[in-house]
Structure formats: structure tokens, C-alpha cells
Amino acid sequence: MKKKKVAKILAILLAAAMLATGCGNGGTESSSASEAVDSGSESAAVSEESGSEEAEGGEESTPADEGGEATAGEPIKDFKTWASVSGGDLSTLICQHSEGTDVGTVGANCLSPLLEFDNYGSLVPAVATEWGTEDEGLTWTFHLRDDIIYVDVNGNEIGKCTAQDWITSLEWILNFHKNAGLNTSMPVSTIAGAQEYYDYTKGLSEEEAKTMDNSKFLEMVGIEAPDDYTLIYHCLDKVAYFDTLATGSCLYPMPQGMIDKVGVDGVVGISNEDYWYSGPYRLTTFVPNNERVYTRNESYWDKDCTLFDTVTVKMIESGDRDDELWETGEVDHTELSTAKLTTIINDPSNQWYGNLAETRVAKFSYALLFNYFKLDKDGNPDENWNKAVANDAFRLSLYWGLDLSNIWYLTNQVNPMSLENLAYTSQNLGVFSDGKDYVNRVIELLDIPEGDGTKPRRYNQEKGEQYKQQAMEELGAEGVTFPIQIDYFIKAGDQTSLDSATIYKETFEALGTDYVNFNINTYVSSAADEVRKPQLQSFDVIGWGADFGDVSNFVNQGFYNDDAAIYSVERFNLDDVTDEHVIEQWEEYTRLGRLANAETGDKDKRLEAFAQAEAYLVNNAMVIPWNYNVKWQLTKVNDYSKMYAAYGNSDIVYKNWETSTVPYTTEDYERFKAEYEAGGK
């Protein structure tokens, strides 16, 4: 009898174990999983047609009419968001010791910078109430507020913020043994004596460098604080855009009191408990690879702004998990994965169909960068490719003849045309005094027809064909053999890259397999060591985001014979090129670009000069503008209310965000966009 009882209890336990571990429900779950896969593949099969249909529909084709209702939620008090830690979590909380956006976000929310952005990307006062230059950018003066205080993690006042904190910070950055060379590139290229001080500390022993006081630094470097609330920077040359650096990590403050508390060796690894806060939030919880919680700083200087009570950032192992977290209500916004977007867009009865919202254009501008001196696997020049890429008609045949819409469709199935990028520089980086965006001025200078938003503006099959014939004639006479081999490299085993490379292949070979042959090659672990250093690639597609608010950050990367021009040295390989025509073109571009750089007095003249240089670059197809990044999301945040920055790494500040406890609809978002554009400059 007892035995039977025990057996029964054990049997119940067994059944409970199986139920708890999900075994009993496996059938139901797996069928729903396969449904998702089916719908994904179905949409992939019809992708070409539906892409153009949706694009043709334009605004009418958006799902607003189907399920969206006017949103009537309350503002969110405790905001929940996510961040991907696929490459690891924050390496430090010190924004001066990192160039990544993740750490930049900590700095931007926990410290007050000199200046910040409004939602249109214009600089507005923060710690600095007034700022300017009287000598066209040689000297910049910032007048600081005197009511900014530092608090500890519990919100207790522990110090005052003064100009000295910016001096301490810059010394830290430029001291090789303190900051390991991070964040130095902008200070050394703009501030007088910065490079010399960096080199000086590099020559010191670690102990000497870490124990020295500020006297040597102030003697060598162009920074001074005549009083506690005035800060002056002396630039190397006239730097018209220096104030835009004031939003970046390299010009953030670092209180000496904090350093004294944890010691020089403890700064980089400082905990959130020891951190000094002057920004809108305190980082009250920081568990690496798990979550961080920002709590409103009641002592924050901007009493009129809107802040959340708390912001919880959940760390997820990949960007795809946020879709699940949205479904379970654990986050307040999600960037939709391709699979999820496909599921929603193909099913008007889906509960989120009416809530699809397009993200704002990200600050990265992607461009195709040719390798002008390609080598083969034996290290010999690939004469066939090098002659082809030196030929204007060949490059122009790609420029006009490649239909990029299928490539854009990979990222944005609903509105692929929003990814269209016609210029080399990113949008909103330069604005003329009449409000015109610099990029629009560049496009005016390009020979590109107006578009109706349904098909790529630049794509012109006829023109592409003409240039192809011209190239075949000219290159044939030079002994080039056809089809020209285009070598493109992806990481071995990376399915996403392979999918995208396959579309690239189709796009290029649509020009004719008698003309080009697109080879998808693989590298094992390092693109730099295995591909770029041996100069094996025919081209790269690179997204560049500006570090400061000036077009030179894009344009200067291609200067010929300039070690600081990263594209020129590492991507174009111009230093190795011997073809006179190629050199002439890049020299002319460099000349135009340097003229623009020299124009420091008049902003409009400066932008116009840069536009001329960039138009020369693009019109000659020396690079080919490729795409922007625009995705789809489900969200309870009005992106148009957020601080917006076209440059830098510290623009995610949870301040003045308009939110709703009910997800916004597509209609809401269209209205936000229209209102934003109407209110713009």
C-alpha cells in the first residue's frame, strides 16, 4: 500500500517535472515556430515584387489605416529599454576612456557636457551658457553655469562643477599612461600643444606620468581657466567647428575629487557607487551583462526638462531578442528584425500591424570605396582590376548602372527607398544659413534627376550601358580581359553576410556577365589581416559616422598623400597607385577639399566649397554613395522629440522624450514626422 503511495507521489513529481520543463507542450510551440519560418520564406520569395509595390504605394501603402488608433497613453515614468551585448558590455564607465556609443551614453546621462543638442541637431547651452570665438576659431571661450553640482550615487551633494574639471579631463585623455591613447585623435588635431603633451607623456615612465601635477600640462597645452566658470581653448589653427566637439566624450568633464577618491589606477575601473554625477541621472544599478538602472538626479541643473523616474536598460545577447521582450511587455520599444517585420507586414490582422513606425535616418552614410591598387593572392598587382578601376567609364558604368533597390530591400522591406543615399557625407551634418542641408546642395551639383520616391534616382540603365560599352572599348584597347573579376570578401560561415553578398552578386552581374564577374570570397577571422593589408578586395562598403559637426570629417578622409586620411591610406591604397590619371583626379579632389578647409570665416562659403569638392568626387564615381540606415520599429517613444545628433557618440540622453504608455501607431508617427518637418529650419 505504502509502496503504491510512494510510487504515485513520484509519478506526480515526474509528470510535474516534464510539464515544467516544457516537454508536454513541445508540439504546440514547435508548430508556431515553423509558422514563423514559413511566412519568412514566403515573403523572401516574393520580395522583389512586393518591394516595388509597397514602394509605389508610398505613404498610402503604410498600414496606418488598417489597425492604428489615435494613441491616448500617459507619459511613461519608468522607461524600459535594451542594449545588445553581443560584443560584450560596457568596458568602463569613464567616457573619456572609450570611443563607443555605449560608454558615451553613460557619460551623456550621468555628466553634464558643455553643450548639448536639441531635437533638430542644433547645439544648445548646457553647462556653457555662452560660447564663441572672436578670431575665426583660433580661440574658443566657454562661460559656464555656476550652479552645477556633483552628487554621489545616492544623490548626496559631494562637489561643485568648475572649469577645472575640463582641464583635469583633457590632461587625463592626453596622458598616455592614464588613458592609453583613447579619445586623443580630435584633441591632438585641434588643440594647440596636445600632440606634444601626448608624446611627452609617452616618453615618461608609467609612475612619472601618473604622479605628475597639471603644471607641465598647462604650460604645454592650449587650455586655460581664468576663473572657475570660464574655459578657454586655444586651437592649432582656425577650427570653425570646435564647439561641436563640446558634445563629445573628449570634451567631457572629470572631477579631480573623483580621481582622488579612487586613485589614478582606480579611475578606469570605477564602479557606479564611486562615480560622481552631474547629469540628469545617477547610475544606481550596474550589473555587467545584465542590466543598468538610471535614476533621476534631483539635483540636475535643468529644472524645466522632462525626465523619467528611472530608465532600466536590459542587456540582451543579440539584437533580435528585443522583439520577444516587446511581446512580453518588458521593453518600451523594439527595432524589428527582418523576420518579425515580414510576419507583421504580411498579416494585416497582426496586432502590431497598425503600429509600425519608421526610425529616423541613422547618422551613418554608407559608400562603396574602391581599392585602386589591388593585389592578387601572390602579392602581385592585379593589373586587370587596377586598369579597370582607373578607368572613368568603368566606374561610371557601376555608378549609373547598379540598381541598388534589392540591396536596400534586405534592410527595409516596407520602404527600401528611404535608404537611398546620393551623397558621400551623411545628412544633417552641415546646414547652410538658409536652412538647406549640405547634402541637398551636393545633390544639386550632381547630374541626378528628381525622383518620385518609387525607384532609385541615380539608377539609369541606359547610361550605365553606354558607359559599359565605352569602358569595354577603352579597356579592351589597354589589354584588359573581360569579364572583369570583382573580388568581394565576407567572413566564412556568416550567413547574413552571405545573403547580402549574394544580392550584391546579382546586382553587379546584372550589368552583364560578359562585363563583370562577382566573386564571393571568404576570410577566416580578420578582414584587416587577411584582406585589407594584402589588398585583395576590389571594394569595401563602409558606413562612416561623423565624430564632430563638420563636413571635413567625411571629405578629408580621401585626401591624397595625407597620412591622416584613413580611407585614402587604408581603403583606396592611393599611396601605391602609379596611374597618372587616378593621381590627378585625387590631387584635384584634395585641392578642392583643402580650399574648403581653409575657409573658416563664412560658414556658407565653407559648406559651398566642400560641396564642390564632394560633387567632384561623386560625379567622377571615385566613390559610390550606397545607402543610409532606416529601420522599422514598434515603440512608445516619439523619436522626433529626442535629442538628435548627426555626429559624436553621446546623443542618447533620456531627456525631454515624449512617450506614451500605449504604443504609437503608424498614423501617430506620420504626424510626428510632418510636425517635425514643419517646425524645422
Next chain:
Amino acid sequence: MAKYTVKRLLQSVLTVLIIVTVVFLLLRMLPTDYYFTEEELIKLSEEEKQDRLMAAGLTDPILVQLGRFYGELVRLDLGTSSRVQAGLEVTEIMTSRFAVSMKMGLISMGVSLVIGIAMGIIQTLHKDKFFDHLGTVYIIFVNAVPALVSYSLILVFGTRIFKLPSLYSTNDVARTSVLPIVCLSIGSIAYYALWTRRYMVDELNKDYIRLARIKGMSSKDIMVKHVLKNAFVPLIAYVPASLLLTIGGSLLVERFFSIPGMGPLLTDAIGRYDASVVQGCVIVYAGLGIIGVFLGDIMMMIFDPRIKLTGRGETR
């Protein structure tokens, strides 16, 4: 016993040293690209990259680096992280993560032992009947289906039906630990059930059990005093290693539920070229593995006095 322990200890130290040296050299063979983020690779000049590698001590000749590493080891210093949590001592990083992994691991192990052994016993008692078949289906399911698929099913089931949170949170440990512990346990439950059943069935077929029955011993006494006890001996060798390896965490489960444990630390460190953290993790994992096997041997000896670890100058 003492002689065996000392010999085994020395062997272990040598093994760990060889492992860690091989890992050290392998790591230095990786391209230094790993030290930089993608954006840094695009934007930094070659000189800037070299400066940063120099600051991390990675441009010194490899023998100098190896010597420095051994020197630190002798001082029991595992160094400082340069990328994973820059500026923090490796021991500090690992200690905070040990606790989380160990807590999760111990709970899941307790759950697995209780449920797994109970399942094995029930299957034995109902051999070739419904509960035995049901248990077998579970074991086959767990072993046949990839872990990630099982975890996904558990996640969907747990979040949609039971409204449990899908990510671990230190602010709500109890609720947020349920799904990870279920995921951590399903495999071990199947393991313990499988082997408990197998060893018990083996024992039940032995002559001494038949003799005990003939002598009139009750079924309960036979099961508890003989079958279960003898069947437990082979299982016991596995317990210490499992217990210690819980400290190492589970890469998959901890990543999946964002648990701040040891699991993802090693892969993060390799991915970011954080040499000190990689070496620290390898020493710990190798050490735990070796100690686990050693303790397993000792426990087997305690539970079954017939087993000798040394005899006539030979070790087991």
C-alpha cells in the same frame, strides 16, 4: 591516501600550467584586430592602434609577455582586465560572477538530483509500463532536440503562459530565476534519470537480489538498502565535478537569459582580446575540472570501500 593526494596535486598543477601556457600562446597568435571594435578598426590610424596595443603590453616580444605572466602567476596575481571591464582585477571580475553562476548551478543541481533520481526510480519500479515509457520519451526528447530549441520553447511557454520574465534581474531574483533554472535542469534531470534507471535495473538482475528475495527480504529493503545504494555509486563520481562546474556557469543559458555569471566571460574575453581575463578563466576552468575528477574518485572510494585508489604502487 596522502601520497596519492600529493601526487595528484602536482600532476594537476603541471597540467594547469601546460594548458594555460598553450592558451597564452594561442591567444597571441590571434590577429590583434580582436583588440579593437569594428568602429575603431575603421577609424584608427595604424599609429593609434599601435599605441593602444603598446599601452596594453601587447607589442612586447612574446617571451617577455610570457615571463611577465609567469611572474604574476607566482605572485597569485591574475592581472587586470583591459577590455572586458577595463581597470578591474581579473579576480574581482570573476568573484562577482562566481557567486551568481554558483547559486544558479547549485539550485539547478539540487532540482536535477531530486527529480532525476526520482524519475529513474519510478521508471525502474514501472519498468516497461506507462511511466517508464513516458520517462524515456522525455530523455530522448531532451537529448535529441538542440538545447537552444528547448530553451526557446521553455522561454515562450514560460513567458506567455506563466507570465514569467524572460530575462534575469538582480532586482527580482526569485521570479527571474525560474526559467533559467528550468533550462539548466532539463539536461541533468534526463542524465540522472537515465543512469539511475540503468544502474538500478542492472542491480535488480543480479543474483544477490534474487537471493535476498528468496530469503524473504521485503521489496522496500531490497530497493533502498541494496539496489539504490549500489546504483548510486557510479553516479556519485559525477556529482563533485558537476558541483564545481556550476561555478563555471553555462555559456548558453547565461547568455540566453542575460545572467551576469561566469558563462559568457571567457567568450567575451576572447572576442575582445582581453588576455588577462582569458588566462584567468582558463586557469579556473582547468582547476575546477581537475579538482572535480579528483573529488569524484575520493567519493567513490568512500561510498564503495571495495574501490582502492592506490595499490601496489599504482594509482587509479
